[in-house]
Amino acid sequence: MVPPIGKGPECEHVSSLLSPYLDGRLTPSEMAQVRAHLEACPTCADELRSLRETVVLLRSLPVLPVPRQFTLAVLPAPVFSRWFFFLRAATAGIATCLIAVLISMTVLLGGTPADGTIGPTADRPLAKASRGMETPVAGAPQRSTSVPEVMLSSQPTPPLVPTRTPMAGLIIQPASAPPEDPEGTPTSEGRAVPVARATITGKVAQSGGSAMWPLQEIALGLFGGLLALGSATGIVWWQERRRRF
Amino acid sequence: MDEAQLIQASRQGDVSAFNRLVLAYQQTIYNLAFRMLGEAEAAADITQEAFISAFRSLASFRDGSFKGWLLRIATNACYDQLRQRRRHPLSSLEDLVEVVEKLPSPEAGPDEYALRRELADEIQRGLATLPPEQRVVVIMSDVQGFSYEDIAQATNTSLGTVKSRLSRGRAHLRDYLAQKRELLPVRYRLSM
Numbered sequence A: 001m002v003p004p005i006g007k008g009p010e011c012e013h014v015s016s017l018l019s020p021y022l023d024g025r026l027t028p029s030e031m032a033q034v035r036a037h038l039e040a041c042p043t044c045a046d047e048l049r050s051l052r053e054t055v056v057l058l059r060s061l062p063v064l065p066v067p068r069q070f071t072l073a074v075l076p077a078p079v080f081s082r083w084f085f086f087l088r089a090a091t092a093g094i095a096t097c098l099i100a101v102l103i104s105m106t107v108l109l110g111g112t113p114a115d116g117t118i119g120p121t122a123d124r125p126l127a128k129a130s131r132g133m134e135t136p137v138a139g140a141p142q143r144s145t146s147v148p149e150v151m152l153s154s155q156p157t158p159p160l161v162p163t164r165t166p167m168a169g170l171i172i173q174p175a176s177a178p179p180e181d182p183e184g185t186p187t188s189e190g191r192a193v194p195v196a197r198a199t200i201t202g203k204v205a206q207s208g209g210s211a212m213w214p215l216q217e218i219a220l221g222l223f224g225g226l227l228a229l230g231s232a233t234g235i236v237w238w239q240e241r242r243r244r245f
Numbered sequence B: 001m002d003e004a005q006l007i008q009a010s011r012q013g014d015v016s017a018f019n020r021l022v023l024a025y026q027q028t029i030y031n032l033a034f035r036m037l038g039e040a041e042a043a044a045d046i047t048q049e050a051f052i053s054a055f056r057s058l059a060s061f062r063d064g065s066f067k068g069w070l071l072r073i074a075t076n077a078c079y080d081q082l083r084q085r086r087r088h089p090l091s092s093l094e095d096l097v098e099v100v101e102k103l104p105s106p107e108a109g110p111d112e113y114a115l116r117r118e119l120a121d122e123i124q125r126g127l128a129t130l131p132p133e134q135r136v137v138v139i140m141s142d143v144q145g146f147s148y149e150d151i152a153q154a155t156n157t158s159l160g161t162v163k164s165r166l167s168r169g170r171a172h173l174r175d176y177l178a179q180k181r182e183l184l185p186v187r188y189r190l191s192m
Helices: A009-022 A027-038 A041-059 A082-109 A200-206 A215-242 B004-013 B015-035 B038-057 B066-087 B110-128 B132-143 B148-155 B161-181
Strands: A160-165 A167-175
Touching: A009 A027, A027 A041, A041 B038, A041 B110, A041 B132, A041 B161, A082 A167, A082 A215, A160 A200, A215 B132, B004 B161, B015 B038, B015 B066, B066 B132, B066 B148, B110 B132, B110 B161, B132 B148, B132 B161, B148 B161
Parallel strands: none
Antiparallel strands: A160 A167
16 A cells, blocks of 8 residues: 555544544544554654654653742731721711710600600790790790790690701701791680790700700711711721732 | 632631642642743742732632632733733743743753753743643643643633644644754754
């Protein structure tokens, strides 16, 4: 049998199988096909030999020693900068203040009498409640921001919702009450229907306090500061943690 | 602790446990990086980067070969490095190949040592001429002796792709070494 000269179509096919043939990664039928072709084709046999020598050369490359250890360093505990501790302390301080303000608001808004009203009642005359504040004049119209009107009726009071006034901070008035009724509405019993408007100011004044803080604004400000500082603390923590290793 | 326990401890932030894994695989990763990049300093940087990256992303490691997962991280880091070099070429490809290898002390004499070193340098230059996708497969298979399955996992490809890349890479390298036949030591010259 005359061996083929050059590379025919079968040689091209076998040539593509020589690499997995060397590794024994062909199917049994492919192995048999390649083996049969190699016996008849010296060109492909030479190609296989040179390929095998190439692989032997590659395997002769030495395993290089590592130039140093690549273990990760375990840093001591205080790995964060002063910035982190400052931000964390500031965040904690603001959070404490916010909690204090919220508690204050709760105390001022809470503690309602048994009838559910807030502010001065018949038992708690306005004259006492408005000490240090503007004094109501009989017959004179009252301003909406004035101290609370006297509650003369025992009728149940509508639900109260907090609103704000520029001077007195929180004011409590019925959700469905008309905005203005300075005189009150006489009833058939000759009593005035309660305007049911009371202020936190009244409570403060009644308890002898004189400070009138816009508590909602303070709380909102503190909340905003807490968000900003908390975010900054989180970012610094994350960045410094990434630098640990 | 076996490897699975070390991985579990590492996931919970135990750096000491992870460092035991580093010690087990650092030579494999470093050799892969060196053969891919041909430069000791860059290979060391890539090795360190790969371990840091592995520690950070341990949560994403699912069941399977940890070595394959680690090799994939290192391979991707090598690809990034090679892409960066292509974008910012500082020197020719030939210059990037660091020909000085720390071979063990020559036992067969200085001549044999010199011959082997010359051969290793030429093979390393030949590897550098391969496309990265073929180079990594040739290195893993023929230099490091990994199975097709490990290579497929490390390169995130199929077995068929591994076979074809290895076949083309070996053929390309054979042609390169045949061209450099006269430069190779006589006993290492290819017979074609």
